[in-house]
Amino acid sequence: MTPDSTALEARRHSHVFDEGNPLAERNTRWVVWLTATMMVAEITGGWVFNSMALLADGWHMSSHAFALGLSVLAYWAARRFAQDPRFAFGTWKIEILGGYTSALFLVVVAGFMVYHSVERLLAPMPIHYDQAIGIAVLGLVVNLVCAWLLRDGHGHHHHHDGHGHHDQHHDLNLRAAYLHVLADAATSLFAIVALFGGKLWGAAWLDPVMGLVGAALVSIWAYGLLRDTSRVLIDAEMDRPVVAEVREVVAKLPVKAAIADLHVWRVGRDKYACILSLVVTEALEPDSVRQALSIHEELVHITVEVNRHPLY
Structure with a gap:
């Protein structure tokens, strides 16, 4: 090796700038399986108990399962192509693209919730309260377990080099998965409140109204995630x-x-x-x-x- 080539080698460095998030990837994979299992249970329960509420929530959960699967795929792709020379600045933005796409699914979920809530307000349907409450409670438990699995590394702040300022550096792909789980948990919680209201006081209108409240909450989360991921994707961070x-x-x-x-x-x-x-x-x-x-x-x-x- 000539002195010139030695100097050149010293100048070269790796373009793998992010170490990945293996714990988040593994936990997100567990969450995908749990969500998919709960989705099948709700859709099956909806058919068996003739409950449109459970069927709708089951199909709504299918979009979350798909989006969570996207998060896992993004982690895998970022790791798989980490050394690929075609990626000029590494593969970390694959994770951000996964988070952005997942946020778009949250918008679809919110729209789905609004559509079915308005439909139920205009044309109420009989609800099998006991069975629906049981499966909604099970759904909430599953979502809380999933949220616990995804809590690590979500939304923390970090000090930099002793200069006293804080810089948020969320794993935005993990945040997307976390928000899908929270959206499911909120839907289950609102459903439980609405179903108990209908069962105890005959307030059947609570079910679609709670659906609209949940849709508004999911829309706010989706907006925040779309804003943060799109800023990274289009390099609009000169205000950092x-x-x-x-x-x-x-x-x-x-x-x-x-x-x-x-x-x-x-x-x-x-x-x-x-x-x-x-x-x-x-x-x-x-x-x-x-x-x-x-x-x-x-x-x-x-x-x-x-x-x-x-x-x-």
Whole structure:
């Protein structure tokens, strides 16, 4: 190996910026099986007890099972193609794409709930309360177990390099799975309240009204997930704290420097790539800028261009 090739090898680095989430992947796989089993139980119960409420909830749960399966598929694909050179900045965004697609399914679920709730308001149907309550309670228990399985790593904050700011770095694919489970749990809880209301006080209208409340809640969750995942997918994160940190580093350089171009985008849960172009009045080595930026551990792929301009 020549000195030149040795220097080149030293410059090369891995484009696997995210270590994956094996615990979340395994737990999501368990949740898929539990959800699919509960889906079959509800659809079977709906046919046996002639309950439209259970049938509707069973088919509604099928969309969750499909979306949760997508989450597992996204984890697998990100791991499977981690070393594929076609992915310029790694495969982490496959997980984000999974979360985004899953959020779209939440929108479909909300629409499904609205449609059937309005249908029931306009044309009420007799409900087999005892059987429906029993299966709804079982559904809630299953969903709470699933939520417990998916709780790890969901929605926590993390300190960065001693500078005191917080940066959210959810696993958005896990969050999507978690929200599908919460949507199911909310649906089961609202169904139990509505079914008891109908059984004890004859308030059959509670069932479709609770369905509308659940649809509104699911829509809010879906909106938040679509917003967060789409921002990552289209690289609309130039308002993140790390961008301000890059500007602070440039302001503290030993020579007068102006930012001609700056691009920062996410390549992992709390990892960012950065392209920085500077105009300076005196000689400045790009390596010294890279070294100054490296104090921020979330910057894992830094490209620096320095242009000297005596009139600046």
